[in-house]
Amino acid sequence: MPSTTSSSLSVLASPSRYVQGKGALDELGTHLAALGRNPLIVADDTVWGLFSQQVTGALAAADLPATRVGFERFATPEAVDSLVDVIAAGGHDVIVGLGGGSTIDAAKASGHLARIRWASVPTAASSDAPTSSLAVIYTADGEFVEYRFFPRNPDLVLIDTQVVAHAPVRFLAAGIGDALATWLEARATRRGTADAMAGGRPTRAGTALAELSWDILWENALPALDAVAAHVVTPALEAVVEANTLLSGLGFESGGLAAAHAIHNGLTAAPQTHGLTHGQKVNIGSLAQLILEGAPTAEIEDFIAFTTQVGLPNTLTEIGLSPEDRDEIEAVAEAATVEGETIHAMPFPVTAGQVVDALIATEGISRRVRSERGLPAPELYTGGGH
Numbered sequence: 001m002p003s004t005t006s007s008s009l010s011v012l013a014s015p016s017r018y019v020q021g022k023g024a025l026d027e028l029g030t031h032l033a034a035l036g037r038n039p040l041i042v043a044d045d046t047v048w049g050l051f052s053q054q055v056t057g058a059l060a061a062a063d064l065p066a067t068r069v070g071f072e073r074f075a076t077p078e079a080v081d082s083l084v085d086v087i088a089a090g091g092h093d094v095i096v097g098l099g100g101g102s103t104i105d106a107a108k109a110s111g112h113l114a115r116i117r118w119a120s121v122p123t124a125a126s127s128d129a130p131t132s133s134l135a136v137i138y139t140a141d142g143e144f145v146e147y148r149f150f151p152r153n154p155d156l157v158l159i160d161t162q163v164v165a166h167a168p169v170r171f172l173a174a175g176i177g178d179a180l181a182t183w184l185e186a187r188a189t190r191r192g193t194a195d196a197m198a199g200g201r202p203t204r205a206g207t208a209l210a211e212l213s214w215d216i217l218w219e220n221a222l223p224a225l226d227a228v229a230a231h232v233v234t235p236a237l238e239a240v241v242e243a244n245t246l247l248s249g250l251g252f253e254s255g256g257l258a259a260a261h262a263i264h265n266g267l268t269a270a271p272q273t274h275g276l277t278h279g280q281k282v283n284i285g286s287l288a289q290l291i292l293e294g295a296p297t298a299e300i301e302d303f304i305a306f307t308t309q310v311g312l313p314n315t316l317t318e319i320g321l322s323p324e325d326r327d328e329i330e331a332v333a334e335a336a337t338v339e340g341e342t343i344h345a346m347p348f349p350v351t352a353g354q355v356v357d358a359l360i361a362t363e364g365i366s367r368r369v370r371s372e373r374g375l376p377a378p379e380l381y382t383g384g385g386h
């Protein structure tokens with residue numbers, strides 16, 4: 001975890017190469033060949049069922065074998081260690097995380113431990129995990145365990161927008177939630193004195209890219225969601241994929257995380273939230289952060305209206321909780337404010353009590369704004385485990 005005291009250095013961390021566009025997956029072999037001769041692909045059964053032919057063909061075109069290992073749901077310490085064993089047994093020199101954020105994080109963590117190169121090939125623009133030099137480790141039930149920091153970013157990030165256009169709409173919406181938080185958190189970190197995740201004070205580049213991601217999303221998020229619903233690639237979708245994947249990744253790593261992601265991590269302690277995506281929970285964190293920092297009312301209300309249109313939750317109801325669940329909300333707030341959490345990058349001291357109040361406040365404010373603006377009332381989420 002980065003220190004919350006000021007460092008004299010600023011740091012920008014980034015992947016060595018970022019490749020995006022329609023048909024990019026067909027070029028995977030060309031880009032991987034620059035990194036190694038014996039790649040190991042990590043993909044769950046669903047992802048491999050969809051992309052094995054295309055990936056095998058792309059690798060064969062570059063004279064590379066396509067060895068694949070399966071993956072369960074979360075990047076647990078055990079999943080990472082077992083990938084390290086597979087790398088060693090097969091003599092692999094580059095590992096490719098193909099799929100969602102947890103697959104990619106497990107590939108990064110095992111590639112680091114095995115001292116080989118690693119590449120991220122996301123099959124949706126659902127989070128900014130692919131570009132960063134850190135992995136989020138969970139329990140098998142999806143509870144946050146720790147951030148693991150690596151001295152390098154992925155050697156390659158490759159994202160095919162045609163693939164993104166065929167992924168479920170809710171994946172893109174989740175990525176938008178993750179990327180909207182980036183500017184709110186980078187702005188707060190810049191105002192404070194803490195280090196960003198990259199291990200130094202935010203660079204101006206990191207902060208500016210976080211803001212660019214925000215601006216792109218307000219302009220393009222809704223038409224990009226329309227594009228994915230129609231399975232087509234448009235300039236709006238290309239813009240949002242870049243915001244969600246590259247800009248948000250650079251922006252959070254070198255601009256700083258603050259309250260929104262700490263509250264997300266706290267929410268993973270509540271079993272009710274377990275079926276939800278990272279970006280959905282982050283969006284609750286973003287709104288709670290805006291309330292916590294006393295942001296202008298117009299900014300808070302516009303954020304609620306916009307994220308409702310995107311299809312992201314902004315009430316406790318939509319993540320399976322209610323303002324009456326005092327014990328759960330207190331447990332979430334305690335977890336969000338433990339020592340070392342990024343909430344302490346906020347430019348003022350934050351207590352668990354303040355987080356409880358901000359979380360409870362989301363319900364009433366969002367219900368009022370949605371009703372005033374003719375947007376649908378929140379529906380109770382019941383998908384979580386108990």
Ligand SMILES: [Zn+2]
Nearest residue numbers: 127128178282
């Ligand atoms: Zn995130």
